[in-house]
Amino acid sequence: MTIDAPPPAARAATSRPAKALGAPIVLIENVQKAFGDNHVLRDVSMTIRQGEVVVICGRSGSGKSTLLRCIDQLETIDGGTIRAAGHLMGFREKNGKRVALRDAEIARQQRDLGMVFQNFNLFPHVSVIENIMMAPVRILKRPRAEVKAEARELLARVGLPEKENAYPRQLSGGQQQRVAIARALAMKPQVMLFDEPTSALDPEMISEVLDVMVDLSHQGMTMIVVTHEMGFARAAADRVVLMHGGEIVEEAPPEQFFTNPRSEHTKLFLSKILSH
Amino acid sequence: MNWSWTFFFEYLTNGFMFRGAWTTVWLSVISMTIGLGLGVVAAMMKMYGNAAVRYIAEFYIWLFRGTPVLIQLIIIYTGLPQLGIRLNVIESAILGLALNEGAYLAEIIRAGIMSVDKGQNDAARSVGMTWRERMYLVILPQATRTIIPPLGNQFNGMLKTTSLASVISMEELMRNAQMLAQINFRVLEVYSVAALWYLLLVSIWGLIQQRIEAHYEKPFGPAAAISPEAAKELKKAMQKAGATKV
Numbered sequence A: 001m002t003i004d005a006p007p008p009a010a011r012a013a014t015s016r017p018a019k020a021l022g023a024p025i026v027l028i029e030n031v032q033k034a035f036g037d038n039h040v041l042r043d044v045s046m047t048i049r050q051g052e053v054v055v056i057c058g059r060s061g062s063g064k065s066t067l068l069r070c071i072d073q074l075e076t077i078d079g080g081t082i083r084a085a086g087h088l089m090g091f092r093e094k095n096g097k098r099v100a101l102r103d104a105e106i107a108r109q110q111r112d113l114g115m116v117f118q119n120f121n122l123f124p125h126v127s128v129i130e131n132i133m134m135a136p137v138r139i140l141k142r143p144r145a146e147v148k149a150e151a152r153e154l155l156a157r158v159g160l161p162e163k164e165n166a167y168p169r170q171l172s173g174g175q176q177q178r179v180a181i182a183r184a185l186a187m188k189p190q191v192m193l194f195d196e197p198t199s200a201l202d203p204e205m206i207s208e209v210l211d212v213m214v215d216l217s218h219q220g221m222t223m224i225v226v227t228h229e230m231g232f233a234r235a236a237a238d239r240v241v242l243m244h245g246g247e248i249v250e251e252a253p254p255e256q257f258f259t260n261p262r263s264e265h266t267k268l269f270l271s272k273i274l275s276h
Numbered sequence B: 001m002n003w004s005w006t007f008f009f010e011y012l013t014n015g016f017m018f019r020g021a022w023t024t025v026w027l028s029v030i031s032m033t034i035g036l037g038l039g040v041v042a043a044m045m046k047m048y049g050n051a052a053v054r055y056i057a058e059f060y061i062w063l064f065r066g067t068p069v070l071i072q073l074i075i076i077y078t079g080l081p082q083l084g085i086r087l088n089v090i091e092s093a094i095l096g097l098a099l100n101e102g103a104y105l106a107e108i109i110r111a112g113i114m115s116v117d118k119g120q121n122d123a124a125r126s127v128g129m130t131w132r133e134r135m136y137l138v139i140l141p142q143a144t145r146t147i148i149p150p151l152g153n154q155f156n157g158m159l160k161t162t163s164l165a166s167v168i169s170m171e172e173l174m175r176n177a178q179m180l181a182q183i184n185f186r187v188l189e190v191y192s193v194a195a196l197w198y199l200l201l202v203s204i205w206g207l208i209q210q211r212i213e214a215h216y217e218k219p220f221g222p223a224a225a226i227s228p229e230a231a232k233e234l235k236k237a238m239q240k241a242g243a244t245k246v
């Protein structure tokens, strides 16, 4: 991924639904995850192709966050396989056997995935620009000047060029979330994961974050987005997935998902979400 | 009345007392620094270690918080030689004070680390930080903010606790005062001067502590929203407003 905006031709070519998707970049196979005897993910399988935008929805407790956290190795899975950005997440294959990776090796895999959290989780003790620069400079040991230039570009891209020296607490929620997106992009991830990025925001700030995300999708970023913003799903998703009780119960292009869902769970979910 | 200003001023300007005070300062700084290292290690062991490692840390904290420093110092200096471990006065004083301090700091540091939001660890991991990088770049700097005020109070305590090292003949402020008292028997004068020295040291530390706290509060506190110059102006203006009201 480059952080440059694509040429106008590429932008025009992304007019939906005809979007050329690349090779599979996230492969989730039969993933299981339990907390104690609470089986949160039961046999989840899903393939996401390069450049694809997948929206995941489902009611509270259905396992959406857990799935994202498993993909990014913030949780370890109990069964199945997750391949992302060319890594077998959390494991190494040795003579056909799986060996769990150590912390530092997992960290190396995580660098290729970006994650955006509901509560932003910016580093409050450093300025906005330092939030963005910290990982590339301190972890990848890239030259500061070069990273700073990129960080400024990213800030401009999320619409906050004037905030580089502010501290996170001096920003509104929407601004913080946009910085969080820039921070994730600074590692040049191949896949971006969003866990309800707008649920903690005041209504008037939701669109400023969604706009950045739609923009990102136009630039060809592979994105897995847990959200109940159905407007975003309509505008940017290639596929909408409904989770229920730790399983994927519906998986369809947005128009089909909204107008002609197959699962009863989806119908119920849509009737609830569209009624308010 | 039998108070002698002559002796008082003599002790106040006495080089021997000054050297004692200086010893108190460096003994405190060194013991505190080593204690801080021990505290960080013990806190990490207790929080992230396996059962055996945790047990060792807990035993250390329990032992040194549960016994008087005075006994710890005496055991290290006068008791250990019985087991063939001989430490000189300075080594014994530093070791005793640092071990004792480390046990208290371990709990303070642990509380500081636990006060950092869990989401910070997630965020640090999501950009690919290893455990060390997360600790060093994200968790500890934020824990520091919580740790600094109690740490400052501990150092305040340390400046005075060093006086206990006088019992193992460590020539710090207290011990030197005792020695002068035995020469002239001007007990009140000499200990008053010693007390003044402690007050001075603790007060200077208080000023330093304020600055350190302000530094670590900067990213979080409301003062960060405006420049220091503007803050000063605002303070002046508020004082003026307050003054005109009364």
Ligand SMILES: Nc1ncnc2c1ncn2[C@@H]1O[C@H](COP(=O)(O)OP(=O)(O)OP(=O)(O)O)[C@@H](O)[C@H]1O
Pocket (backbone or CB within 6 Å): A035, A038, A040, A058, A059, A060, A061, A062, A063, A064, A065, A066, A067
């Ligand atoms: N760290 C954890 N320890 C124990 N249980 C957990 C943990 N994380 C999640 N769970 C449980 O797993 C289940 C699924 O949680 P998850 O956060 O994945 O749901 P979700 O679909 O993201 O819900 P929401 O819309 O409320 O965010 C819930 O029952 C939750 O209580």
Ligand SMILES: [Mg+2]
Pocket (backbone or CB within 6 Å): A064, A065, A066, A195, A196
């Ligand atoms: Mg969730």
